Amino acid sequence: MNFTRSLRQLTSSPLRTLPGTTSWQTALVALALAAMVLAASALSVANAQAILPAAQWPRAHDLQAVILRDSWLPRLVVSLLSGALLGLAGTIFQQVLRNPLAEPMTLGVSAGAQLALTIATLVAPALLGASAAAPQWLALGGATLAAAVVFGLAWRSALAPATVAVAGLVVTLYCGSIGVALQLFYAPYLRALFIWGGGSLVQQDWSNVTMLAPRLVVGGALAWLLLRPMTLFGLDDENARSLGLSLRAVRLAALALAVVLSAAVAGAVGVIGFVGLAAPALARLAGARRLAQRLVAAPLCGALLLWLTDQTVQRFSGLMGDLLPTGAATALFGAPLMLILLARLHRTTHLPAPADSGATLHAASARALRWRGAALAVLTVAALALALDFGRGPHGWYFATWTQFSHVAVWRAPRTFAALAAGALLAPAGVLMQRLTGNPLASPEVLGVSGGAALGLIALVVLHGDAGHGARFAASSAGALVALVAILGFARRSRFAPDRVLLAGIAIGALFQSVLAVAIAGGNERAASLLQWLAGSTYSVTPADAMLALAACLLLGALTPLCARWLHILPLGDAPARALGVNTARARAALLMLIAALTAAATLLVGPLSFVGLTAPHFARLLGARTPTQQLAIATPLGALTMIAADWLGRAALMPRELPAGLVATLIAAPYLMWLLARRR
Incomplete structure (x- = not known):
């Protein structure tokens, strides 16, 4: 195989629709995204006007103006930043792990953050009230610890994609199970975590904006610096290693970056699922085939998806209740959109499946298997x-x-x-x-x-x-x-x-x-x-x-x-x-x-x-x-x-x-x- 030619094809192929799709199908996806932008913009204007009429914005100093300036506007910006961060993290996870099912929840980030807050609520509630940033740091610590456990479990396999994915899902299940058990026993004391676990975007100031914005800028820059080595993950491990790629080092760096981005969102607004999975998928359906294109398109799709969801939740909050978490409602909009697009499009590129998770394990003899089955x-x-x-x-x-x-x-x-x-x-x-x-x-x-x-x-x-x-x-x-x-x-x-x-x-x-x-x-x-x-x-x-x-x-x-x-x-x-x-x-x-x-x-x-x-x-x-x-x-x-x-x-x-x-x-x-x-x- 000509490795130089493969590398050139991976890094510099021209923009085109996915194999098996046609231009009108890609245009259909683009039209759907444009309609989402128009809908989100219209809802944003309507929601802002409901708080304070536009004619009063320049000279208003009453309570409604404070709500608009210090609660609604930060919430709007946080929805865009959070969606973009999750879209970027999801793209990195899927590229590095070679798995279309990988997302920010893959490595136990969200489950670790939620478990840390659950334990802190029951064991040391005073710690949560020590400062406004205390819950964020606790969630970030729990998310980081869960990811560290995943890396430790997969270290001996050189952070192989299948091993990392399975280890991450096992840690997610374990942390989530402990959290559910605590919720079953102490439900009256953990009601706030029900809301937080659904991803609440309610803001009281601009602190989360000042925290998330630098992370998006720095994270995007670092992802761009890792573009070339991450692109090589489109090849199998042997070919990537032949091109001089240090698999373990690059995987650890890329996954650590995605974990930090995901943990920042979890610490700021709670668990927001589906965006990290849907945004890269929507970017692919829209024709973003190369990794460089997806690193730009997926954050935009994630920001759009969460922005539209949050504005819709705010518009109908009188019908659904003020405590409806935006993160919980995200899939109510994103999932039907994905299903509609899947129904309208013919088969696209077969998404890369990971290597067999058991390929490196020894196969037992037929006699040994019979004894194990009997046992x-x-x-x-x-x-x-x-x-x-x-x-x-x-x-x-x-x-x-x-x-x-x-x-x-x-x-x-x-x-x-x-x-x-x-x-x-x-x-x-x-x-x-x-x-x-x-x-x-x-x-x-x-x-x-x-x-x-x-x-x-x-x-x-x-x-x-x-x-x-x-x-x-x-x-x-x-x-x-x-x-x-x-x-x-x-x-x-x-x-x-x-x-x-x-x-x-x-x-x-x-x-x-x-x-x-x-x-x-x-x-x-x-x-x-x-x-x-x-x-x-x-x-x-x-x-x-x-x-x-x-x-x-x-x-x-x-x-x-x-x-x-x-x-x-x-x-x-x-x-x-x-x-x-x-x-x-x-x-x-x-x-x-x-x-x-x-x-x-x-x-x-x-x-x-x-x-x-x-x-x-x-x-x-x-x-x-x-x-x-x-x-x-x-x-x-x-x-x-x-x-x-x-x-x-x-x-x-x-x-x-x-x-x-x-x-x-x-x-x-x-x-x-x-x-x-x-x-x-």
């Missing part, structure tokens, strides 16, 4: 028996006698078998998702089906209060079905290309996150109830639910191994797959429907955020499973074992209090996965 099966049966018979009562831990067992089994058995079924459903769904997309960050939660199921439940709870169990089941099923139909519809024109499916699923998932943040922003009883279910509680499972779950597990589990041939062939590409007699569109559609069925069935039991579907495939790979059949055989009992242990610990360890099974599963799996990642080269 996992024995452990699963033992855990099932232990969860049914061993528990905690008023006088401590005990094994139930036969008489006692007949009484407690009525309560324990449905929950335990439902947890087993949920784990055995989510784990193969995760394997199928990661194999289909070639992306180690892909999971059933990313597909958007679980988010659709949760949206159905949230709509039911918000509109009708605490409805019955049957109504909850129906609402969740309807939401999952709508999400699946939407994803298949948006991805159909691209022949169900994995990158398009992921972007559509993420957009729908972002909608779910925004609606959830709005729903729990009040911090009332409904918020606590939603958090309990969303964290994966099996408390309300009935015997009938458990029987249906086991039946779905057996039926769908029997279908899963039949897809092994597709999972071997589809990663080869469309042309080789068709040459081998595989209809790629139908095969991908069938796999997506199977993933959706597995995910929806599990979501109805334990909520959408257990993340067993993300961690179980990685555990299976770390145990030596390489082929799809091996990974399915190891991941399925791993998922079942994890959920059984999590449900048992959640209901027994802190009795009379309970922790949801999905939350405990993350708390159990994340540290072990961190340990395994830290040991591997």
